[in-house]
Amino acid sequence: MQRYFIYSGVFVVLVLLQIFLINNISLSAYCNPLIYIAFIIVLPLDMRPVWVLLLSALLGLTIDLATGMAGLNVVATTAVGFMRMTIASVACGRSLSFDDTLPSLRRFTAKNLIIYVSAMIVVHSLIYFFLESLSLMHILHTLLRVVLSDVVAVVIVWYIVKLIIERIIKN
Amino acid sequence: MYKLIEFIRRVYVVLLFVIIETVALYCYAHSSYYTQAKILASANSVMGGIQGTLFGIRHYFTLHNENAILAQRIVELETELEFYRESDAVEREDSEALSEIDSMYLSEILQYRYMTARVISNTVNHNNNLITLNRGRSHGVVPNMGVITPDGNMVGHVAACSERYSVVIPLINMSFRTGGQVLRDGERYIGSVSWSGGNPYRVNMTELSKYAEVEVDEAVFASSLFFPQNMKVCIGYVEKVTPSQNQISDDVVIRLAADFSRIDNVILIENSDFYEATELEGSVRSGKYLQDDTMSEN
Numbered sequence: 001m002q003r004y005f006i007y008s009g010v011f012v013v014l015v016l017l018q019i020f021l022i023n024n025i026s027l028s029a030y031c032n033p034l035i036y037i038a039f040i041i042v043l044p045l046d047m048r049p050v051w052v053l054l055l056s057a058l059l060g061l062t063i064d065l066a067t068g069m070a071g072l073n074v075v076a077t078t079a080v081g082f083m084r085m086t087i088a089s090v091a092c093g094r095s096l097s098f099d100d101t102l103p104s105l106r107r108f109t110a111k112n113l114i115i116y117v118s119a120m121i122v123v124h125s126l127i128y129f130f131l132e133s134l135s136l137m138h139i140l141h142t143l144l145r146v147v148l149s150d151v152v153a154v155v156i157v158w159y160i161v162k163l164i165i166e167r168i169i170k171n
Numbered sequence: 172m173y174k175l176i177e178f179i180r181r182v183y184v185v186l187l188f189v190i191i192e193t194v195a196l197y198c199y200a201h202s203s204y205y206t207q208a209k210i211l212a213s214a215n216s217v218m219g220g221i222q223g224t225l226f227g228i229r230h231y232f233t234l235h236n237e238n239a240i241l242a243q244r245i246v247e248l249e250t251e252l253e254f255y256r257e258s259d260a261v262e263r264e265d266s267e268a269l270s271e272i273d274s275m276y277l278s279e280i281l282q283y284r285y286m287t288a289r290v291i292s293n294t295v296n297h298n299n300n301l302i303t304l305n306r307g308r309s310h311g312v313v314p315n316m317g318v319i320t321p322d323g324n325m326v327g328h329v330a331a332c333s334e335r336y337s338v339v340i341p342l343i344n345m346s347f348r349t350g351g352q353v354l355r356d357g358e359r360y361i362g363s364v365s366w367s368g369g370n371p372y373r374v375n376m377t378e379l380s381k382y383a384e385v386e387v388d389e390a391v392f393a394s395s396l397f398f399p400q401n402m403k404v405c406i407g408y409v410e411k412v413t414p415s416q417n418q419i420s421d422d423v424v425i426r427l428a429a430d431f432s433r434i435d436n437v438i439l440i441e442n443s444d445f446y447e448a449t450e451l452e453g454s455v456r457s458g459k460y461l462q463d464d465t466m467s468e469n
Contacts, residue, residue: 019218020225023294029371032296049184057191066218068211068301068338071199075192082188131199132298133368141369 002171007043010164011059014039019066022156030145033153036063037124038160040081041117042168044101045088056081076128080120087123091116104165117161118154125150204299204346208330208338211301215336219291223305226291233435244321283399284441286311291336295371295432299346302327302339304437312337317397317404317440324428325349325393325404326437342406343371343431350394351376351406351425353383360385361394362423364406371431374407376423377415385409391425396445 018036040056060074067073080087088103092112103116125146133142179186215222288306306312318326318339327341340347343366351364362379376391386409393404407425415422442448 016221020221024225024229024292029296029369050187053184053187053191057195060195065210065214068207068209068214069199070202070207070210071195071197074195075199078188078191078195082184138368 003168006164006168006171007039010042011039014160015059015062015066018063023067028148030148031152032145032149033156034121034125034128034149035153035156035160037077037080037121037153038157038164040077040084041120041157042103042161042164043084045085045103046101049082049085052081052084053078072128072131075131076124079127080124083123084120087119088116091119102165102168103161104169113161114154114158117157118150121150121153121157122146125153204301204340204344205330207299208301208340211303212331212333212336212338215292215303215338216333219303219305219333219336222291222303226289226305230289230435233433237435240321282443284311284443286439286441288312288337288437288439290434290437293431293434295343298368299344300341300371300431301330301344302341302434304329304337304339304439305335306439307335307337308332309334312439313441315397315442315445317395317442319398319404319438319440320429320434321436321438323403323405325398325406326429326431326434328397329439339437341431342366342374342427342429349406351379351391352394353379353385353389353391353409355383355385359394362391362420364391364425372427373410374425374427376425377420379421379423381414381419381421383421385412385421385423387411390428391423396442396448398440399442 014036018034022033022035036059039059040052043052043055056077057074060077063069063073063077064071092108092115103113108116129142129145129149286306288304288310290302291305292303294300294302302318304312304318312329312332314329314331316329318328318341320326325342327339327344327347329337330340331338342349342364345366345368347366349364351362353360353362360380360383362376364374364376366374379385389409391406391409393406398404405428407427407429409423410426411424413422414420
């Protein structure tokens with residue numbers, strides 16, 4: 001039961017962080033880290049796929065309404081939610097079993113967890129930035145945005161994931 | 172039937188995924204910068220409070236700078252006022268009657284109305300950047316008001332308003348198009364200004380006549396119904412000129428005069444004739460005007 005509260009809290013905090021902090025810090029025109037995806041990353045791995053999908057859509061919808069993006073975030077987050085298990089099993093090789101359901105450092109090796117986190121972020125931002133620019137004309141431009149944003153996003157999300165998972169395990 | 176239900180049970184996640192994606196893609200594909208501004212304006216009625224508080228904190232740190240700009244502006248306006256006072260005194264001697272225009276009448280004949288607002292939320296790192304202001308319908312903001320910085324540089328125009336907030340489409344939005352003009356020896360050369368994404372300090376001007384022979388660092392002014400004709404609203408300064416592919420016109424890279432990442436106070440300008448002018452333009456474009464004309468001839 002307590003996990004539900006923690007996850008709801010994580011949802012709200014991540015959305016607020018993204019909208020009010022990250023979106024307001026303009027480090028560079030090319031750097032726009034999308035950190036709210038951390039919510040989908042920390043969901044238990046044995047969660048039923050349909051719930052993951054619905055929660056991803058809800059997350060995308062919330063960000064969409066707050067930033068006025070009209071569907072863009074829903075597309076990106078739902079796609080990531082759908083592909084999450086595939087990404088997780090590719091990132092962790094055959095070692096992935098569902099005994100421990102949290103993507104924690106006990107379950108994964110640090111290397112695997114980093115691969116999982118960055119793969120999720122890269123897939124998400126690729127969809128997001130390419131749909132946002134909607135053209136292949138500025139492809140280098142868009143790729144630069146993806147790379148720069150993701151480097152920052154991975155660092156931030158890595159600490160967020162560690163923090164959240166430790167919190168949940170403690171309880 | 173049983174088999175169908177069984178089949179759906181097996182693929183319902185994929186099915187749900189496809190449905191959500193289709194709906195979202197449909198919405199996104201059918202959205203324009205205008206719908207985005209509208210969504211943002213309605214979301215602001217919920218989140219405006221938090222934005223406002225954060226803005227207050229941020230605003231505190233820029234007060235010093237702002238004071239300097241305001242003081243400078245006061246000096247300029249005082250100088251201008253002095254000029255008008257003098258000419259008014261001369262006028263008064265000329266005709267007593269002219270000075271008796273009462274203020275009600277004056278406000279009626281004034282085509283442009285000004286007001287100030289503060290930026291409470293602003294992005295520069297998207298392709299479709301939008302700016303939220305802390306003034307809305309209840310303060311008298313209406314869509315299609317022009318927006319400039321206090322030192323007279325162009326920002327954009329109001330796209331949507333809620334009761335207490337409004338959303339501005341700035342120059343650095345890829346859907347934004349406006350006219351730019353270069354003034355040279357009493358001639359006006361007009362080009363089309365747009366932003367191609369990425370750098371929030373540069374915009375492009377195309378279709379500028381090559382006879383304009385613009386030079387680097389020359390000022391480019393806005394040419395649009397949003398601003399008074401005689402008001403020189405600066406878009407930016409010429410940085411690079413290259414002949415376009417068709418050799419008839421020049422493509423110009425403009426260094427923006429307004430720094431969008433630091434934008435804080437803005438001035439809104441309402442042109443009361445805006446709708447009349449654009450409606451007329453629209454009716455000509457759709458051929459309605461022509462029809463009306465031939466009909467009246469008949």
